[in-house]
Amino acid sequence: MGRTIHREDNMAKSNFTRRGLLRTGALGGAALATPTLFTSRVWAEAHTGFTNAPQGDTVTLGFNVPQSGPYADEGADELRAFELAVEHLNGEGDGGMLQTFSSKALDGTGIMGKRVEFVTGDTQTKSDAARASARSMIEKDGAIMVSGGSSSGVAVAVQALCQEAGVIFMAGLTHANDTTGKDKKANGFRHFFNSYMSGAALAPILAAQYGADRKAYHLTADYNWGYTTEEAITSSTEALGWETVNTVKTPLTQTDFSSYIAPVLQSEADVLVLNHYGGNMVNSLTNAVQFGLRSREANGKQFEIVVPLYSELMARGAGENIAGILGSQNWDWKLENQLGARYSGTNAFVQSFGNKYGFPPSQAAHTCYVQTLLYADAVTRAGSFNPCAVDEALSGFEFDGMGNGPTLYRADDHQCFKDVVVVRGKENPENEFDLVEIVEVTPVDQVTYEPDHPQFAGGSLGSCNPGA
Amino acid sequence: MDAIILQILNGLDKGSAYALIALGLTLIFGTLGVVNFAHGALFMLGAFCAVTFSRLLSLGFVPEDAGDTSVGGFSFGALQQETPYVVHWFGEGTGNAIIDWAVPLSILFAIPVMVAIGVTMERGLIKHFYKRPHADQILVTFGLAIVLQEIIKYFYGANPIPTPAPSAFVGSFDFGVLLGFDPGSIVYPYWRLTYFFFAAILIAAVFAFLQFTTFGMVVRAGMADRETVGMLGIDIDRRFTIMFGIAAAVAGLAGVMYGPINSPNYHMGMDFLVLSFVVVVVGGMGSLPGAVLAGFLLGIIEAFASMTEVLNVLPGINQIIIYLVAIIVLLTRPRGLMGRKGVMED
Structure with a gap:
């Protein structure tokens, strides 16, 4: 699988570059300095300083989950959680974990006053399909953040794409060490736990x-x-x-x-x-x-x-x-009822999810819901949608009330540390x-392990890419 | 030695599924001359007959006097303990026994359903492709397989659905003791043994039906010379339609009984399809005994290729062995092991 991803990386890069070169020619070669997506939208919004800066009174998130193939059920559960998170961010429903989240920056008025909208893509649990759908959401739909997924191969591939494109990637279910190990990227963040x-x-x-x-x-x-x-x-x-x-x-x-x-x-x-x-x-x-x-x-x-x-x-x-x-x-829906208030947020989420869909959420749904809220919170605290501002707000962020107990988003590798x-x-x-x-x-x-632990060796976070 | 016996058993059981699917494929090819790529989907539909029947048997309700029905502290929607209707109607003992035996019982459900699906498929779609080239038949039946697969996924989801064997078949038989080896060195699950015997009986029944009944005799005559049989005033098309139904039922029953071995999912037909075609080709196109022989043979060879000792010497051989054997057989015997002259040769 590793080999496939490399090949796809190269393919995707060459696609971007080919397109980019055409525009570069037309625009006098200015693009040579920025190895990123060179689409009309990006160019049009270049003045805002980062890719897909929200222009009107809405902001678009991209949820990239397996909707076909063997993990389609897990993808469907992730999508349910994303919809619920968007509802809560926009002040609808019972608010779910917004009531228990230790950060109180979110107030149910969208993200920084902009109503949250979303588009979805189908990863098919294939790296190439996942990259194609993520790219489409970023280029065509103007997604400022991409989240979701049910496989590490997909997570690593989409994370690399988001790094190039200059948007934030909030990983869904991905458990391989490499996502925050040798393949870690500054624009990528993982809430889910890992093999180690x-x-x-x-x-x-x-x-x-x-x-x-x-x-x-x-x-x-x-x-x-x-x-x-x-x-x-x-x-x-x-x-x-x-x-x-x-x-x-x-x-x-x-x-x-x-x-x-x-x-x-x-x-x-x-x-x-x-x-x-x-x-x-x-x-x-x-x-x-x-x-x-x-x-x-x-x-x-x-x-x-x-x-x-x-x-x-x-x-x-x-x-x-x-x-x-x-x-x-990573999490279980019975945590708070069985182990007490340390895992607060669990019941609020389960009740909210259960009332809407009729059954308890999976851990894949939980991590996707939490990631969406964490992103929205980071933007709000940073006061900007700029990926570099989000990166700064999330790196080293300590929080609680999201169902896993006290949690740290470690700055060194963008991995969450929790029970x-x-x-x-x-x-x-x-x-x-x-x-x-x-x-x-x-x-x-x-x-908890050291950032340079042998199982996570190689690769580097690099620096955040705001794109545009 | 004990490892070898174990892998032979493994191969027989895997071969049973190959042989059953390949038998149905060959029946259809032999009678109607159609290369049916939707045959794997019929196997999958059979497994989902078992899933559906189990679900019907497990349908339940929340009794009014049940008291606290919450699970894990929540009681919304699906998180409530239900009492199945069969338990309510027949009492705890009988009701639970019926649910326990859902898979074998669903054979009775699957036969009419699969025959109906087979006949509908033949009359509704496949008969329009009899005179078309094989490539067209392959395309349309492959498309049909994908459609059937997606329909199942829409209703049942993509996740595998457990369909356990009756509790009487849980556990495994210790051949080790029987053959004088250490206890526990050669154990084989009861349900897999059951599957092997079931497959053997089903194969024997199909052969007996073709060999010893007038219907079978006419079908065999039709397979050999369709035009002459038609000129004798026999409606061979109607008989072939029934054969399609029977072939669908054979694949379906193979699927029903396979459920407890591997939890059914919408994709299971495709997993078997390609290998089953290799089995048919190796056995010889149109040869029923060839299909059965090749099914078991390739099952056993595949099992041996997965042995650790073999993999240490030839890494990855388990992935290619079947195709390797197919190439060797086709190079040395171009018509397959038991293929006849003139079949699929223009």
């Missing part, structure tokens, strides 16, 4: 629940997110005494994992780690349970399965197979929306 944090949050709980003397077998989705997750989990668990007996890459298109599960039975492993997401996770977990791994004994211990990144939608796909299986989440939720599949779920129980919340200190 999953490993750091899970490892102590795995050791406490299953013991420090364990032999783990990893099945890993053969793409960038799979690699970073495998690396994060192996290094965290090995540090606590676990041994990694084998790591096997599985093709992203694989649907039946039986031939990969069978060798696990022959190995000396007593834990199976499934570094899979989406349909891969549903199928590999279902197959593993079918082969009796959950009821198996190995090395005199109960065999265990671990799914590092849980998602409510995937849990629904796997059904009763997730019973008893540990994993991590991580460790969950386990319920043995007897009462409802298809209530499939996991919260086991523990790993405090933020335990999942």
Whole structure:
């Protein structure tokens, strides 16, 4: 996948440049100094100093989510959350998290008095399609910020595009370390947690629940997110005494994992780690349970399965197979009711979302809702839509009341640092929306790492690009 | 040794699905001469028959005297505990047992539905393409597959939907003990074994139907020489339409029973389609035994190629092995393993 993105990067750059060069010729070569989008809109608004500066009494946000392909349901949930956020920003509905957010800059009159409007794009969970739809929203619709997405490949690709175009990218669901690691960009911000944090949050709980003397077998989705997750989990668990007996890459298109599960039975492993997401996770977990791994004994211990990144939608796909299986989440809709006021904002959001749509929101919906509010708040505090002003307002911003407890948007890499939720599949779920129980919340200190940590090495944030 | 036995079992079970889909494809090609790219979609529709039937059985209501029905502290819309109607009507024990057996029971639901879908598809669309080139048939049936896929996605979403096997089939059979190996070294899930036997029975039934009934005899005669059979005053077209319905039902039943192996999603047909065509080509276009033989053969080869030992020597071989075998077979036997002369050769 990494290779694909590079190719697309080059393609996209060449497209921009080709278009840009035509205009450059007409306008006397002035554009050579600014490697950015050279469209008529951008030129027309160049005097405002940044791309897509809102002109009238409205401001347009671009929500780029998978509306087709395997993650379409997750995309639909993200879109619901975005619509709700826009409603709340414009002073409609019950206000949701605006009531609990520690910053009180937002007052329900849009963003800086401008009514919020939005356009949507379909990422199809493909980097090229996601870039094309983001580009269309920026060039044609005048989106000042792009948000959403359900894959790290897409996040990295769209983030790079937003950096070139000079708009802010508020990432949706993206869990690979690279988004705020080697591929980080000054115009990009991630609220969602990452593979390292999953490993750091899970490892102590795995050791406490299953013991420090364990032999783990990893099945890993053969793409960038799979690699970073495998690396994060192996290094965290090995540090606590676990041994990694084998790591096997599985093709992203694989649907039946039986031939990969069978060798696990022959190995000396007593834990199976499934570094899979989406349909891969549903199928590999279902197959593993079918082969009796959950009821198996190995090395005199109960065999265990671990799914590092849980998602409510995937849990629904796997059904009763997730019973008893540990994993991590960015957020869960039951947090405040079960763990108290530290996670305030959760109930306000769940109630608001539930009243509107009839069911609780997923963590993908939560992160998208929060990102939209955080962006609006940063603009308001900065007093400007200029991406560089937003960058300054968000970098190092500490906030609370958004459902995750006290949170820091770290200036070094634009990654949010907050508690991580460790969950386990319920043995007897009462409802298809209530499939996991919260086991523990790993405090933020335990999942914080240095900005130059090896798993995040390479790349640099660079400086913010206001475009235009 | 135990690893080899396990992979043979894996291959048989994967091969069952290939063989069932390829059998339907070959039936349609053999009778109507149509290359049906919508056949994978029929497999998917079958799986969704099981999903629909399970949902119908699980339909419920919130009893008035239920007291607190909230979940996790909230009680809006979907967050309420419902009592299924079947439990309400038949009591706790029987009601829950019916829901538990939803997948096998949905066979009864799927057969008429799939035959109806097959006949409608043939009469409504495909019959207009009999005299058109194969390329046209492929285009129209591939388009139809995408349309069917999107319809399912519209109603059921893109997420996989769990359709569990009855609880009696949960768990796995320990071949290790049976064959004198260590306990737990060769275990195989009950439902996958059931799938294999189900596929074997279904394949046998299709062959018996064609071999031992008058209807089957006429169809076989029609496959060999359509014009002569027509001149004998037999309405061969009507019989072929029924065969299309039967082929659709075979693919549908393969899909129904596949649900507990991998949760159905709208795309599952496409995942099988290309491989099934390879199976048909390797088996020999128009040859029913060839399709079945190639299905199992390629299933087993694919399972072996996914073994860690093999992957260590030849990384990535699991991705290409089937196509590699197809190339070798077609180079050495251009008509496939059991293909006959004159089929798809102008």
